[in-house]
Amino acid sequence: MIASETISELKTILREDQLSAYEKDSHPFGNxxxxxxxxxxxxxxxAVLxxxxxxxxxxxxxxxxxxxxxxxxxxxxxxxxxxxxxxGIVEHTPGDMTLTVKAGTPFKELQDYLxxxxxxxxxxPFWPERSTIGGVIATNESGPKRLGYGSARDAVIGLRTVYxxxxxxxxxxxVVKNVAGYDMNKLFIGSMGTLGVVTEITLKLRPLPKSESLVLVSFPKGNLEQIRTFTVKVLDSMIEPVTMELLNPALSDKLTGINFYTLAISFEDVESSVRYQExxxxxxxxxxxxxxxxSKEEADxxxxxxxQNSPNGSAEELPAETEACLKIGTVNLNVLDVLKETELFKDMxxxxxxxxxxxxxGLSQVIIRGAAKDVASGVKEAREIAEKAGGYALVKHIPFELRKEVNVWGKNPSYFSLLQGIxxxxxPHKTLNPNRFVGGI
Structure with a gap:
């Protein structure tokens, strides 16, 4: 009844082929x-809003x-x-290295065009074929190349948003040199679509590198202090890797066939610079x-x-095992402790x-797979590990039913009253994405 009445009224705004009643009683991920x-x-x-x-x-x-x-x-x-x-692309100015695009455009489609x-x-972002640029911005998503690229907040120079x-x-x-007034972009980036619908995004671009490579350094003894010492030498040097991503043995084995802690170090520059850094x-x-x-082909x-290893919320059915994915933020080298302690979950x-x-x-991603109650226990323990290290843990992916048991966002931040006020x-009517963001905003 609700659906038919709403469709009837929305037909004054949209065509009939732009509307449909959702056929399923529920979706495994809700929303x-x-x-x-x-x-x-x-x-x-x-008009719809x-x-x-x-x-x-x-x-x-x-x-x-x-x-x-x-x-x-x-x-x-x-x-x-x-x-x-x-x-679709609204405007591309190659000389200024800027791109304005509609929010529903798939990320890979943009990269292929550029x-x-x-x-x-x-x-x-993860799942670039399916992820839209609007979704990447709404969640402030970034991947391992954040070390060299920065986050979504660093790439965006302008937004159009519908309240x-x-x-x-x-x-x-x-334009890149836009410095007048408050940086209102940051209000919407990462707000999970709770403040408005971002419709257009203007991004600053970077040139494709002349040369790329991926160096994999594996540590058969699993000595984390050795990894720490090696990492400090790299970070204190003059070289500029795009990534310094440490994989735990299970993930390394899955992606490379190497069942040890493995450090993935990427370089993007002119060929002489890449060879020097290697x-x-x-x-x-x-x-x-x-x-x-x-090589670049092997790195790609x-x-x-x-x-594509990260859980994908666009699936219509749940996999055989329950999956949860956490984003854990700590001081840079505390990543070593996060990976070591979450490794123990296998037996726990x-x-x-x-x-x-x-x-x-300092950002880690931890994917836990198993029975629902065991995954929930692992999520709670991971949050304790993060908070003990002075960091935080967000649950980026978990089935809807488990979200009722697991606090996705953890404790409300000290500035929560400010978020609530905004x-x-x-x-005021809680129209957009209700209860989607921190503290039930």
């Missing part, structure tokens, strides 16, 4: 809707769906706003460590498998653990 709407323009997005806000309806936002298992305690909203038809102009977006009342605002600009690593290598230098194969909770962490930026001001 669904009774009615699914497919706007094709910013004006239509604005204004209608929902005026009539006390709620809206969940969907891009490629890869992050559907990230947050949210409501199984269904009244409307599921899909941006899959809101795609590669023809010898440019790229300096981000590396819940339908008003369209612009923050930042379309030689530098060889010269400081511990005597009992093993080194493999991979490795990273493609790496980015009878689960499998595949983890990796950036020894230059949400109340911008979205």
């Amino acid at each position: 669904s809707g009774h009615v699914k709407a497919y706007p094709e323009s910013e004006e239509e997005i604005s 204004k209608y929902a806000n005026s009539n006390g309806l709620t809206i969940n936002i969907l891009g490629g769906g890869t992050k559907r298992g990230f947050g949210g305690l409501n199984e269904k909203a009244d409307i599921l706003l899909s941006l899959e038809r809101f795609t 590669s023809k102009h010898h440019q790229k977006i300096s981000l590396d 819940p009342d339908g008003k369209v605002i612009r923050s930042g600009g379309r 030689n530098f690593i060889k010269n400081i290598l511990p005597s009992d460590a093993n080194l493999t230098v991979n 194969f490795f990273w493609n498998r790496f980015y 909770f009878n689960v499998t653990v595949e983890s990796h962490g950036g020894l230059g930026h 949400k109340t001001k911008v979205d």
Whole structure:
């Protein structure tokens, strides 16, 4: 009844083929809707939001769906706003190295287009074929190359956003040297779509490197102090790796066939610089460590498998084993302790653990697979490990039913009242992505 009434009223805004009743009673990752709407323009997005806000309806936002298992305690909203038809490049200025794009555009599609102009977006999200640029920005996602690239907040120079009342605002600009006023972009980046629907993103680009390589350094003895010492030498040197990502033995074995702690070090530069940096690593290598230098083609194969190993929220059915994925933030070298302590979960909770962490930026990702109750226990223990180290743990992916038991965001931050105040001001009726963000915002 609710769906049919809503569809009938939305037909004054959208065509009939842009609306459908959601057929399934539930989705394994929640964040669904009774009615699914497919706007094709910013004006239509604005009209749908204004209608929902005026009539006390709620809206969940969907891009490629890869992050559907990230947050949210409501199984269904009244409307599921899909941006899959809101795609395309608005403006590309190769000389200024900027790109303005619609939020529903798949990330890989953008990179494929930019590669023809010898440019790229300096981000590396998981599942790039399915992830949309809007979803990457809404969650402030970054991958192992954050060491050299930075995060989504560093790549964005301008946004167009539709507030819940339908008003369209612009923050930042379309040029890199945009320094006037407050940096309002950062208000929306990482806010999980709870403050507005980002419709257009302007990004600064970087040139494609002339040469790339991936150096894999494995440590058969698993001596973490040796890894720490080696890492400090690299970070204190003049070389500039794009990644310094440590893989635990299980993940290393899956991706490389090497069942040891393995450090993945990437270089992107002109060929002479890349060769120099490879030689530098060889010269400081511990005597009992093993080194493999991979070409660009081999590196691409490795990273493609790496980015597709993370759980994917766009799946319509749950896998045989329950999966959870955590993002853990600590001081850089505490990543070693996070990987070591989560390794013990195999025996503590009878689960499998595949983890990796950036020894230059301090962010780790821990994937736990097993029975639901064991995975939940592992998540809680991982959070204790992170907080004991003075860091934090967020659950980036977990089935909807387990989100009722596991606190995705952990303790509210000290500035929570500020976040709450902004949400109340911008979205007083809690129209957008209700209960999706920290503290139930």
